[in-house]
Amino acid sequence: MAARNEAPRRVVVNREGPILVEGPVEVVGDDGTTTRSDRFVVAICTCRRSRTYPWCDTSHRRRKPAGPSESRPDGRQPQEGEEDPRS
Amino acid sequence: MGCGRTRLPDAGAVRRSDPYGDDLQLLLYVLYELHYRGFAGVDERLEWDPALLGVRAAAEDVFLDALRRDCGSGGKDVAEAVDALQLEPVGDDGHSVSHHLQREGELWQLREYAAVRSLYHLKEADPHLWVVPRLRGRAKAAMVAVEFDEFGAGRAENVHAQLFADLMTDLGLDARYGRYLDAAPAQALAVVNMMSLFGLHRRLRGALVGHFATVEITSPPGSRRLARALRRAGAGPAARRFYDEHVEADAVHEQVVRHEVIGGLLEDEPELAVDVVLGIEVTGHLEDLLGDHLLAAWREDRSALRTPLAQP
Numbered sequence: 001m002a003a004r005n006e007a008p009r010r011v012v013v014n015r016e017g018p019i020l021v022e023g024p025v026e027v028v029g030d031d032g033t034t035t036r037s038d039r040f041v042v043a044i045c046t047c048r049r050s051r052t053y054p055w056c057d058t059s060h061r062r063r064k065p066a067g068p069s070e071s072r073p074d075g076r077q078p079q080e081g082e083e084d085p086r087s
Numbered sequence: 088m089g090c091g092r093t094r095l096p097d098a099g100a101v102r103r104s105d106p107y108g109d110d111l112q113l114l115l116y117v118l119y120e121l122h123y124r125g126f127a128g129v130d131e132r133l134e135w136d137p138a139l140l141g142v143r144a145a146a147e148d149v150f151l152d153a154l155r156r157d158c159g160s161g162g163k164d165v166a167e168a169v170d171a172l173q174l175e176p177v178g179d180d181g182h183s184v185s186h187h188l189q190r191e192g193e194l195w196q197l198r199e200y201a202a203v204r205s206l207y208h209l210k211e212a213d214p215h216l217w218v219v220p221r222l223r224g225r226a227k228a229a230m231v232a233v234e235f236d237e238f239g240a241g242r243a244e245n246v247h248a249q250l251f252a253d254l255m256t257d258l259g260l261d262a263r264y265g266r267y268l269d270a271a272p273a274q275a276l277a278v279v280n281m282m283s284l285f286g287l288h289r290r291l292r293g294a295l296v297g298h299f300a301t302v303e304i305t306s307p308p309g310s311r312r313l314a315r316a317l318r319r320a321g322a323g324p325a326a327r328r329f330y331d332e333h334v335e336a337d338a339v340h341e342q343v344v345r346h347e348v349i350g351g352l353l354e355d356e357p358e359l360a361v362d363v364v365l366g367i368e369v370t371g372h373l374e375d376l377l378g379d380h381l382l383a384a385w386r387e388d389r390s391a392l393r394t395p396l397a398q399p
Contacts, residue, residue: 012346020342038240040232043339051311056338058307064174 018043018056027054095138101145106153107376111146112276116268118143119283123210124264147284154281155365158372163360165353168297168367169345172304184378185312187385194320196385198258198399199392200313201251202267203275203381207282208251208329209264212237214282215299221292225351230296233303233340233348250332253325259399270392274377281373285366293359296352297366300344306337 012020025042027035035054043056050057096114104111120126121134133139162168179186188197212234222230239245252262261267268276285295314330353360384391 012342014342017342018338020339037335039336039339040236040240041339041343043342052335055335057311057334058173058175058338058341061173061175061308063177 017060018045020044029054095142098141098145101142102149104146104149106149107273107277109273111149112273112280115143115146115150115280115283116276118146119280119287120265122283122287123213126265150277150280150284154369154372158368159365160368161361162364162368165297165349165360165363165367168364169300169304169349172301172367175308182375182378182382183309184381185309185316187382188316189312189319192316192320194258194322195396197316197320197322198260198396199385199390200381201255201258202260202392202396203271203377205251205255205260205262205267206271206275206279209248209262210279211247211251213248214279214286215295217286218292218295218299221289222348222352223355226296226348226355227351229343229347229351230299233343236336236340247329247332250325250329254322254329257323257326260396267392270394270396272377272380272391272393274373274380278373278377281369291362291366293352293356293362294366294369296344296348296359297363298370299366300341300349300363301367301370303337303340303344307334307341310334310337 009022011022014020021042021044023040023042024036024038025044027044029035037055045053045056045060047060049059051059101111101114117126118139121129121131121139125131125134176183179190184200188200192200215230215237216234219227219230219234235241237247239247239249243249255262282295282298285291285298310330310333314327314334317326317330349363353363381391390396
């Protein structure tokens with residue numbers, strides 16, 4: 001916890017991205033688990049798509065469809081754990 | 088080069104050389120290396136030798152002219168260029184090395200990839216530090232904060248270059264600095280030479296910032312794929328840690344570089360927008376050339392290196 005005489009901790013919110021919090025940060029999940037990061041700024045996932053939750057892994061990004069010549073050689077759609085950010 | 092008996096190439100010969108070829112890229116790489124860690128047995132004063140700097144300037148003109156010609160749009164819309172970087176293709180677009188390695192990469196290809204990338208990752212974030220004295224205020228504070236993270240936030244064992252050396256050791260590669268320079272293709276040298284070029288010239292500070300933003304923005308999804316490729320190939324924990332760290336770190340760096348470094352720089356010097364866009368475009372262009380080279384070789388089941396690696 002920051003001492004009272006220090007500047008307030010800055011939190012930057014962004015409609016399309018993670019919440020940025022000046023580190024170090026501890027995040028307590030609803031299951032009671034605590035995750036800690038000592039980074040100078042920590043990006044906390046708000047879209048819930050991150051595979052490294054609670055930290056952002058850029059899974060919130062918009063996707064562009066692969067073009068006709070760019071489809072997968074086997075014609076499959078991305079499977080869970082591959083490229084679908086909502087997996 | 089060490090004792091003045093070797094004749095330097097004249098400016099005409101440099102101008103006639105292929106801007107992306109082995110000769111010009113190796114020339115630039117060797118001359119730039121004098122500013123990093125140099126070479127054993129080479130006089131350290133050659134870093135500022137006027138004759139060598141003259142050759143370097145001629146080679147830089149050839150390289151930069153080619154880059155402007157081949158990929159410089161002259162555009163000034165930084166927000167549009169950055170937005171384009173954040174659009175992730177769904178699935179493999181056929182040109183992505185990380186998609187290939189994730190889907191079907193074999194261990195020998197991952198080892199070649201690491202050897203090629205070691206040219207940069209063993210000096211990770213070094214070329215970008217040169218921009219710091221040329222920035223002010225927000226841009227400077229944010230750039231230094233990101234660089235502090237790259238250099239392990241005060242802990243030597245967490246310096247990203249060290250994490251990469253650990254990855255190389257895990258893959259049975261020789262992690263000594265410069266070990267794979269001779270084996271690396273010109274396309275790999277060109278990527279590092281671009282960073283040195285942008286870093287060493289104050290006039291290219293906008294391009295350096297655009298380049299750095301491109302690296303940080305494109306890194307998390309690519310790193311996630313490479314971490315997965317290493318897991319699938321059965322690589323050890325140190326090999327996986329490098330890319331796991333880059334997913335989390337660069338998701339932060341991306342935000343800070345975009346809003347504070349680029350935002351701060353353009354607030355101070357809005358006329359540099361065209362250079363920021365150039366840096367973004369050049370990075371994409373040279374990464375595409377390298378990726379196409381690697382994938383063309385691997386699809387034919389042959390080494391992408393000038394000299395294949397020894398078995399681990």
